[in-house]
Ligand SMILES: NC(=O)C1=CN([C@@H]2O[C@H](COP(=O)(O)OP(=O)(O)OC[C@H]3O[C@@H](n4cnc5c(N)ncnc54)[C@H](O)[C@@H]3O)[C@@H](O)[C@H]2O)C=CC1
């Protein structure tokens with residue numbers, strides 16, 4: 450029988466997952482049901498054949514896989530209401546919620562459920578996410594299903610739950626960090642003569658190419674940098690100025706600050 454997936458919380462990430470699953474043809478749109486209190490903004494998913502509802506209970510009755518994609522502060526209340534309608538023989542859960550641990554979910558649902566935590570990023574909408582996954586109480590088939598699902602949407606890596614906060618920072622917040630890097634390049638590009646559109650294209654494609662070099666060659670960034678930096682040239686002059694201004698240091702401090710924010714808030 451075909452698997453059916455409920456996405457509880459059709460916000461940025463929930464809709465991005467639905468869109469990615471449809472584009473990858475991993476699952477038929479009619480086997481996805483997305484919930485949100487106000488479903489008006491889910492119209493475009495509905496037009497693609499996805500079921501939408503404001504009733505979480507209806508969604509879990511329909512599905513066997515339940516993806517939780519609401520804000521951290523909403524999850525306990527939502528799970529408490531769903532608890533009478535969830536059955537460990539039928540349902541397996543995947544939470545993409547930041548800072549919510551397997552033990553937090555177990556506090557509401559008990560210990561019998563198969564639970565996964567997955568940390569994708571918003572590039573999941575175009576099947577280019579990195580998704581870090583950890584599992585609890587999962588069979589080999591269930592692990593394969595979840596890995597296969599997120600493999601359709603980019604790359605996946607299985608990690609221990611204790612690294613989930615770190616995965617959130619590096620993988621999910623990382624999309625925003627990368628955008629800021631690109632934006633700064635665009636601003637610099639405009640100052641040295643490009644119009645905004647051309648600067649954006651050059652900056653984004655350059656970053657994409659740099660990432661592809663690392664992903665296909667499995668080299669260290671510094672090896673690739675060595676190939677760009679002509680002695681006494683302009684690249685090393687710019688790079689060194691960036692470092693004098695604290696470039697790497699500011700990025701590392703930002704990553705650690707994001708991490709501390711998750712750890713201290715949750
Ligand atoms: N945005 C991102 O890049 C990433 C977000 N996350 C995590 O994913 C979760 C969702 O994040 P976003 O999609 O950005 O937030 P969001 O606020 O866009 O989405 C949450 C959605 O849940 C809906 N919702 C609220 N109460 C509900 C209820 N009772 N029943 C059904 N739906 C309800 C809201 O209307 C909203 O559309 C958060 O826990 C976040 O930490 C994880 C990785 C990346």
Ligand SMILES: O=C(O)[C@@H]1CCC=N1
Nearest residue numbers: 547617618621622623
């Ligand atoms: O900023 C946040 O809290 C969430 C977690 C990862 C991406 N967005």
